[in-house]
Amino acid sequence: MGIKAQLPTYELGLYALVVAGAIVYSGQEIFESSRESMNRKAFRENIKPGWHYFGRKMDAADFEWAMWFTSFRNFIIFALSGHVLFAKICSMTTPQHRSVVYMAYGLLAVLGTLGSTYLMIVLSHCLVIYTISLVKQKWLCFIAGLCSLASFKVEPFSSWQNGFVTGNFDLQDVLFYGGTGFSIMRAMSFALENCERKEGNYSIFALLKYNFYLPFFFFGPVMTFDRFYDQVHISELRRKDYEMWHICVHAFVHLVAIMAVDVFFHFFYILTLPSDMKFVNHLSDWALAGLAYSNLVYDWVKAAVMFGVINTIARLDHLDPPQPPKCITMLYVFAETHFDRGINDWLCKYVYDYIGGNHDNILKELVATIATFLVTTLWLGPCEIVYIWSICNCFGLNFELWVQQFFQLKPFAAIEARMSEAMSRRIRGFFGAANFWAIVLYNILALNSLEFSILVATRILQTGFPLSTLSIWFITYCGVQLIKERERFLALQEEKGDKDKTE
Numbered sequence: 001m002g003i004k005a006q007l008p009t010y011e012l013g014l015y016a017l018v019v020a021g022a023i024v025y026s027g028q029e030i031f032e033s034s035r036e037s038m039n040r041k042a043f044r045e046n047i048k049p050g051w052h053y054f055g056r057k058m059d060a061a062d063f064e065w066a067m068w069f070t071s072f073r074n075f076i077i078f079a080l081s082g083h084v085l086f087a088k089i090c091s092m093t094t095p096q097h098r099s100v101v102y103m104a105y106g107l108l109a110v111l112g113t114l115g116s117t118y119l120m121i122v123l124s125h126c127l128v129i130y131t132i133s134l135v136k137q138k139w140l141c142f143i144a145g146l147c148s149l150a151s152f153k154v155e156p157f158s159s160w161q162n163g164f165v166t167g168n169f170d171l172q173d174v175l176f177y178g179g180t181g182f183s184i185m186r187a188m189s190f191a192l193e194n195c196e197r198k199e200g201n202y203s204i205f206a207l208l209k210y211n212f213y214l215p216f217f218f219f220g221p222v223m224t225f226d227r228f229y230d231q232v233h234i235s236e237l238r239r240k241d242y243e244m245w246h247i248c249v250h251a252f253v254h255l256v257a258i259m260a261v262d263v264f265f266h267f268f269y270i271l272t273l274p275s276d277m278k279f280v281n282h283l284s285d286w287a288l289a290g291l292a293y294s295n296l297v298y299d300w301v302k303a304a305v306m307f308g309v310i311n312t313i314a315r316l317d318h319l320d321p322p323q324p325p326k327c328i329t330m331l332y333v334f335a336e337t338h339f340d341r342g343i344n345d346w347l348c349k350y351v352y353d354y355i356g357g358n359h360d361n362i363l364k365e366l367v368a369t370i371a372t373f374l375v376t377t378l379w380l381g382p383c384e385i386v387y388i389w390s391i392c393n394c395f396g397l398n399f400e401l402w403v404q405q406f407f408q409l410k411p412f413a414a415i416e417a418r419m420s421e422a423m424s425r426r427i428r429g430f431f432g433a434a435n436f437w438a439i440v441l442y443n444i445l446a447l448n449s450l451e452f453s454i455l456v457a458t459r460i461l462q463t464g465f466p467l468s469t470l471s472i473w474f475i476t477y478c479g480v481q482l483i484k485e486r487e488r489f490l491a492l493q494e495e496k497g498d499k500d501k502t503e
Contacts, residue, residue, distance in 0.1 A: 005421035005422055005424065005425040005488070006421075006422065006488065007422055007425065007426075007481065007485070008422075012481065012482065012485055014478075015478035015479075015481050015482055016478075016482060018474075018475055018478045019475060019478050019479050019482065022286075022475045023290070025286060026286045026287055026289065026290030027268070027290060029283065029284060029286065029287040029290070030268055030270065030273070030287055030290055030291060030294070031267060031268060033269075033273060033279075033283060033287065034059075034267060034268050034269040034273070035267075037269065037272075037273070037279060038056075038057050038269075040276075040279070042275075042276045042278075042279070043269070043272050043275075043276065046059060046060055046061040046269075046271070046272040046275065047059060047060070047269065047272060048060040050265075050266050051266055054266065056266040056267060057266070058262075058265050058266050059265040059266075059268070059269040059270070059271050059272050060265070061269075061271035061272045061275065062271055062302070064174060064302075065261070065302060067174075068306075069258070069262075075113075079109050079113075079214065080214070080215065080309075080313055082105065082109075083102075083105055083106075083109075083214050083215065083313065084313060084316060086101055086105050087101065087102065087105075087316070087317050088316075091237055091317070091318070095235050095236075095237050096235040098232070098317070099209045099232045099233065100209065102209065102212070102213050102214070102232070102317070103208055103209040103212045103213070105214060106212035106213055106214035106217055107119070107208075107212050109214050109217075110122070110179065110212065110214075110217060113175060114165055114172070114175060114176065114179070115165060117164045117165055118164070118165045118176065118179075121161055121164060121180070122179065122180060122183050122211075125148045125151075125180070125183065125184060125187065126183065126187050126204075126207055126208070126211060127204070128144065128148065129141065129144050129145055129148060129184075129187040129188065129190070129191050130187070130190070130191070130204050130207055132144045132191065133190065133191035133192075133194040133195065133201070134194075134201055136194065136195045136201075137195065138192055138195050141188065141191035141192055141195060142188070142192075144191070145184060145185075145187065145188035145191065146375070146378060148184045148187070149181065149184045149185075149188075149378055149379065150378060152177060152180045152181060152184070153177075153181070153378055153379070153380075153381045153382065154382060158177070161180075162176055162177075175218050178218045178219055178220075179217055179218045181379065182216065182217065182218070182219075182220050182222060183211055183217070185222050185343070185346060185379070186210055186211050186216075186222060186225070187207065187211065188350075189222065189224045189225040189226075189346060189350070190202065190206070190207045190210060190211075190225045192225075192350055193224070193225045193226050193229075202225075202229075206229065209232070210225055210228050210229065210232075213228070213232075215310045215313045215314055215317075216310065216314070216321075219306055219307075219310060220307070220310075220340060220342050220343070221307055221310070221311075221321060221322045221340060221341060221342025221343070222322070222340075222342035222343055222345070222346050223319070223321055223322060223342060224345065224346060224349060227320075228319070231318070231319050231320060232319065234318065237318050239318075243315075247312060247315050247316065250308060250311075250312055250315075251309075251312045253308075254304075254305050254308040254309055254312070257301060257304065257305050257308075258305055261298070261301060261302075261305070264298075268294070270291055270294040270295055270298060271295070271298070273291060274291060274295070274448045274449065274452040275448075275449075277451055277452065277455065280452070280455065281455070285459050285460060285463075285464040285468035285472070286468070286472075288455070288456050288459050288460070289456065289460060289468075289472050291456075292440055292441070292444050292448075292452075292453075292456045293328075293440060295444055295447050295448060296328045296440055296443055296444065296447065297327075297328055297329060299328075299339060299447050300325055300327050300328045300329075300339060303324070303325050303339045303340065304324045304325060304327075307321075307322075307324050307325070307340070307341075307342075308324050311323075311324065321342075322341040322342040322345055323341050324341065325338055325339045325340065325341050326338075326341075328439075328440075328443075329479075329483075330483050330486070331436070331439060331483075332432035332433070332435050332436045332439070332480050332483060333400060333432070333435060334393065334396040334397040334400055334435070334438075334439060335397060335400065337393070337439055337443070343376075343379065347372050347375060347376065351368070351371050351372045351375055352368050352369070352371075352372045353368075354368075355367055355368035355371055356368030356369075359401070360401075362398075362401060362402065362405060365397075365398060365401050366398055369394050369397050369398055370394060372394075373390040373391075373393065373394040374390075376390060377390045380446075385445060385446060385449075385450060386446065388445055388450065389442065389443070389445045389446045392442040392445065393442050393443075396435075396438055396439070396442060400435070403431070425481075425484060426481075429477050429480045429481050429484065430473075430477055432477075432480040432483075432484075433473055433474075433476040433477040433479075433480050434473065436476050436479070436480060437460070437472075437473075437476060441453055441456060441457050444456065460472055
């Protein structure tokens with residue numbers, strides 16, 4: 001049945017009311033638990049002084065978020081403001097040379113941040129991969145790139161290379177592993193695109209301009225080389241209608257999101273609460289489910305803010321960067337679950353789609369997903385929790401295809417064909433609700449801990465059965481139907497836009 005299947009308005013209104021009520025009910029208990037545990041001894045390390053006039057302390061358990069907006073904030077603003085200034089001057093005077101200016105500024109910023117030794121390490125890896133790319137053998141480029149990536153993700157090679165970097169500040173490790181990891185992914189993209197080039201080779205200079213574009217260097221996203229190369233070499237720079245207005249709106253939205261997260265962390269300790277298993281054991285099933293869901297939403301917000309700020313700067317530079325991740329609230333299929341669309345686009349282009357083809361063959365899909373998650377495991381850094389996360393998500397992605405293929409068999413297809421579109425949508429919604437919680441449970445493995453994930457699964461599926469299990473499933477079903485309604489609206493809007501163009 002198509003995505004345009006419609007449900008009655010009163011039914012959708014009921015679904016919205018149920019979801020809103022559940023969020024308020026669950027959020028109230030999380031709020032009360034946060035307030036009561038504010039001065040708990042086990043939480044003192046992560047609960048820091050905050051808004052004294054409101055009588056609230058702040059959840060500072062996320063190291064990266066705290067560093068971005070405290071001690072490292074001024075460095076980020078200074079470096080990116082300098083990039084925007086030089087980029088604007090260059091685009092107004094010599095737009096044909098703007099990629100050179102981006103590279104020069106990026107090289108100087110990296111040199112000033114982590115020193116000459118770090119810069120030499122990155123350049124040496126880029127040079128090795130570039131040299132191998134001249135052979136124009138994809139498999140060889142992949143092996144070289146994965147070996148380089150492993151040297152930053154696997155001990156003792158990662159610590160050995162990190163030991164060359166002098167100095168010591170809060171985000172040194174984050175910048176080191178972030179910058180080198182993204183550099184290797186970009187170098188691999190360059191090498192694979194060079195293999196595709198029929199005549200001649202791209203120059204090493206093209207790789208350096210691609211790799212040392214500062215907004216993408218430390219934190220991504222990864223824009224594949226072919227897209228970056230085409231966009232950065234456009235000499236006639238023109239803005240689309242209302243483009244600057246949209247850029248300003250996006251920048252304002254991200255500023256509001258930052259302030260909203262700051263407010264949220266003063267009243268809901270969603271990151272600190274799961275760290276104390278003794279405490280969360282006393283929470284209700286509803287609060288535990290809300291806590292798990294909130295952690296995924298927060299991680300999406302963090303990724304959206306980080307990539308959103310970077311993408312705003314990239315758009316000022318007349319680039320079209322990868323889109324921010326799709327909100328976890330809008331997901332109920334594994335195929336769309338990712339927190340970094342740049343890495344997702346990279347994996348799809350060079351691994352998943354390359355091996356899986358149309359993704360309708362069970363065996364090819366299995367090989368494609370295993371290969372994709374092997375690369376992803378290496379990218380995230382091999383460890384026990386990453387192994388479990390990869391296996392679970394790899395299984396979830398394949399299980400979706402298995403179920404889809406199963407229900408496409410003639411008996412089931414005939415039964416669905418006799419149903420109304422609305423009824424088919426309702427049945428699919430119940431399967432989507434189960435899938436939604438599989439996505440939540442599999443991903444809080446990496447965001448929190450294995451123990452917390454097992455506790456949530458046990459409470460919802462085992463000790464909470466049947467009341468908690470069925471009620472949470474029904475609430476999630478209501479949410480999935482609201483997601484499907486939004487998808488239906490967007491599909492109709494897209495169809496209307498295409499129709500207007502043809503006319």
